[in-house]
Amino acid sequence: MKISYNWLKQFINLDWEAEKAGELLTDLGLEVEGIVPFSSVKGGLEGVVVGHVLTCEQHGNADRLKVTTVDLGNGEPVQIVCGAPNVAAGQKVPVATVGTTLYDEEGKPWQIKKGKIRGEASLGMICAEDELGLGKSHDGILVLDAKIAPGTPVSDVLNIENDIVFEIGLTPNRADAMSHLGVARDLKAGLLQHEVSIELITPSTSNFRIENRTLKIEIEVEKPALAPRYCGVTISGITVAPSPSWLQNRLKAIGLVPLNNVVDITNYILHDLGQPLHAFDAHKIAGNRIIIKTLETGTKFTTLDDVERELHEEDLMICDAEKPLCIAGVFGGKNSGVSESTSAIFLESAYFNPVSVRKTAKRHGLNTDASFRFERGIDPNSAEYALQVAAIMLCEIAGGQITSEIADVYPKKIEDHQVFLNFENTTKLIGEEIPKEIIKEILSSLEIKVHNITETGIGMTIPAYRNDVTREADVIEEILRVYGYNKIKFTQKLNASISGKLPIEDYEVRNKVGDQLAALGFNEMLNNSLTTQKYLSLSESLETEHSIEMLNPLSNDLAVMRQSMLFSALEVAAYNSNRKMPDLKLFEFGKTYHNYPSGREEHKHLSLLVTGKKATESWNSTSETSGFFYMKGIVAALLEQLGITNTKEGLLKSDLFAEGITISSKKTPLVELGVLKKKLTKAFGMDTEMVYADFKWDAILEALSQRAFALKPIPKFPQVKRDFALLLDENISFSDLKNTAEQTEKSLLKEVSLFDVYTGENLPDGKKSYALSFTLQDENKTLTDKQIDKIMKKLQARFEKDFGASLR
Incomplete structure (x- = not known):
């Protein structure tokens, strides 16, 4: 938000330096992010002084040039070559001295230098109106009052306004400070604590007079909840023309482009008092009636920017007896605004429901100065006052007359x-x-x-x-x-509350896992929890009624809270893949959100996604493709690092995975992992194999809190490994064999691993070959061959009995 210091001084008579005032504003919570000088003429005409033309003679080498000597007030006349037809001796003229910077019509700077023009020295430039940025005339030089002393800065003569503009980073809660009055009010309060007592000067309305009542506009509010207060008055006999220079300068200082006196006054009041106003051409209001209501969804309406928009049934509209005129609090209509031919206006001042205005503005992608203020909540009790101030200005500047009473529809006052x-x-x-x-x-x-x-x-x-x-x-x-805040003293004593630390801290576990994944080459994702409703159609397990919808979404792509972490990961993968980054290893800690019949729930997750190659290829090695077993190894390593080892695997049944497994502990699912279906990855524009893992993080934390462990010394006695090559039915899984082996030999069997799988020639139909490795160890003594053989025979017998397996 931009605040003009000169404008601010209309409310408080303050002579502080701008930097000092800016420091106080920052201390008051209105953080000044920058202080920028402003001049009504770019450059402020610095270096341009009044000169007295002493002599003017024809140039010897050019018919259209004159050689002049000019007194600049420093006692040393200078020679200047001038091509203006109206230059003459005895004139007082504006002279840009050597070194002065001027600006062309496009704002580009150029500097006055010493030079020679057709052989004659020229030490400056006698300026025309357009060369100074004061207008567009270039018919001749600007001739000033003969009484002005040479050497006087032209900026003093022409009343060039120089100002200081504060760039304030206003927080959304400070709706009261979205105007020069609001900032002045805060500044006055802050100055009082610096023992500076200043009166707050507000615009007077004593000159508000109703000349006649010849143009009355009836007002009807059908939606009082959306328009709690609506005021209006008519002003006739106005002449739409450019605004006076002081008004234009005020608007230019804060970055606004002056249009005409009517529009400029409404903009001025908005930034002066914080009350948005809107002017309608009174002769374009059918039936002399204003109706505040909503229209049917799909109703067409063309706004001031010449864009035809489709209205929503919740959009509050300002209408006449036949048609919509304006989107209330947001944007005016093309066919009801003020034009050069306008001679009478209906001036609106209202308080609209902030939520309604925000929804409408976001729905149509509009962000105006008016909607910015209405969304945050303006002063509901200033509507009539601001209307009177604006009406007085319109009468004074545009030559109008107030031709109606102020209509004020305010059925239920908003209380303090x-x-x-x-x-x-x-x-x-x-x-x-x-x-x-x-x-x-x-x-x-x-x-x-x-x-x-x-x-x-x-x-x-x-x-x-x-x-x-x-x-x-x-x-x-x-x-x-x-x-x-700076007045609050620091004490030498530091007080701190000590609370009991829980055995398991979520952030510590996440940091530990995140560090391990980063060490394995993974990159962390940080995705928005808001997503699009359309992703729900990609899975039968996700229900639309379980979504938590945003009441005021920024867009359709951010309309609901996510029910799954998967789609966010696929968005990231697609984004990177489209930018020639096909080899990805990604992880994200986040939450999913669900609106179940029993109530709303949040669930924590850790999601992993891998695709492409494991590592970058080099001249002496090739990289394998990341696949299911690579992901399974990552998951197993994470669980082992966390100390969760007593797990079981089962087949995963999900419409998202082509194949996958679920890892559980004590019948509680901890992780789901598998290869994503092709139709799912193609929905995001990718055709490579992708493996995804979803950690149920709440279950992981619960498993960690129930984990019991004991420290024991490393065994002194060696491990022994034995292998089996088993011929099995194709439907038998490794997890079945592993669980059976661990049940058969509970004390000495330490590990079972699968190191080879064979299916193909020389095997009976429906059969496969598994090569298993068994690690045996006795922590108290060295195992003998007799003990080892006994264990292996027991395992063989159990495999033959339970699975019909045979040794190859």
Whole structure:
């Protein structure tokens, strides 16, 4: 938000340096992000002075040039070659001295230098109107008043306005400060704490007079909940023309382009008092009626930017007896606005429902100065006052007459807030006791009415425009920011609360797993929890009614909370794949959100996605493709690192996976992993194999909290390995063999691994060959061959009995 210092001084008579005022504004919570000089003429005409033409003679080598000597007020006349037809001796003229920077019509700088023109020295330039940026005329040089002394800066003569503009990073809660009046109000309160007492000067409405009542516009509000207050007045006999220079300069200083006096005044009041206004051509209002209502979805409406929009049934519209005129609080209509032929206007000043305006603005992709303020909540009680101020300006500047009473539809007044402030709570929150008199002074300076003061606290009324101050804590924050955060002393004593630490801290576990994944070459994703509803059609297990929908979505792609982490990962994969990054190893910690009949739930997850090659190829090695077993190894390593080892595998049944497994502990699913179906990856524009793993993080944390472990020394005695090559039915899985082996030999069998799988020639139909490795160890003694053979025979017998297996 841009605030003009000159404009600000219309409300408070302050002579501080801009930098000092900016520091105070920042201390008050209106953070000044930059201070920029402004001039109504670019460059401020610095270096341009009044010159007295002493002599003017014809140039010896050019018919259209004159050689002049000019007194610049420093006692040393200079020679200047001039091509203007109207230059003559005795004139007072603007002279750009050597070194002065001027700007062309496009704003590009150019510098006045010493030079020779057709053999004659020229030490400056006598300027025309367009060369100074004062207009477009180039018929001749600008001739000034003969009484002006040579050497006088031309900026003083022509009343060039120089200003300072504050760039304020306004937080969304400070709707009250979205105007020069609001900033001045805060600045006045802050100055009082610096022992500077200044009166706040607001525009007077004493000149508001109704000349006649010849043009009355009836107002009907069908949606009072969306338009709690609506005011209007007619002004006739206006002449639409350019605004006076002072008004144009005010708007230019804050980055606005002046259009005409009517539009400029509405913009001026918006930035002056914070009240958006809208002017309608009164003769374009059918039936002399204004109706505030909603229209059917699909109704066409062309806005001021010449774009035809389809309205929504919740869009509040300003209509006449026949047609819509304006999107309330957002944007005007093309066919009802002010034009050069306008002679009478209906001026609107209203308070619209902030939520309704925000929804409409986002729905149509519009962000105007008016909607910006309505969305955050303006002062509902300033509508009539701002209308009177604007009407007076229109009469003075555009030559109009007020031709109706002010119509004010305000059926239910928006009340001020009643708050009680406890002194003890104030001291606790601030950490320092502020004298009661200073508290009362600060509250009064913020236009907060103090009703009664007791030993324990203060009863007060908060103005309705301070919609961010509704609780005791909000009032304390106001007191502290005006009193000054920098005034609060630091103590030498440091107080800290000590709380018992839980055995398992989620962030510690995430950091540990994240570090391990990063070491394995994975990159972390940070995705938005908002996603599109259309992804639900990609899975039968995701229900639309289980979605948590946004009441006010920024777009259709961010309309619901995600029910699955998978689609966010696929979006990232597709984005990278489209940019020649096909080899990906990604992980993300996040949440899914569900609206079940039993209530809303959030679930924590860790998602992993791999595709492409494991590593970059080099001259002496080739890289294998990441696949299911690579992902399974990663998952197993993570679980082992966490100390979760007592797990079981089962087949995964899901319409998202072509094949996969689920890993459980004590019948609780911990991880689902598998190869994604081709139709799913193609939906995101990819045809490579992708493997995905989903850790149920809540279950992981629960398993860790129940984990019991004991420390024991590393065994002194060696391990022994034996192998089996088994001929099995194709439907038998390795997990079945592993579980059976562990049940058969519980004490000495330490590990079972699969190191070879063969299917093909020389095997009976329906059969496959598994090569298993068994690791045996006795922690108290060395195993003998007799013991080892006995165990292996027992395992062989169990495999033959349970699975019909045979040794190859």
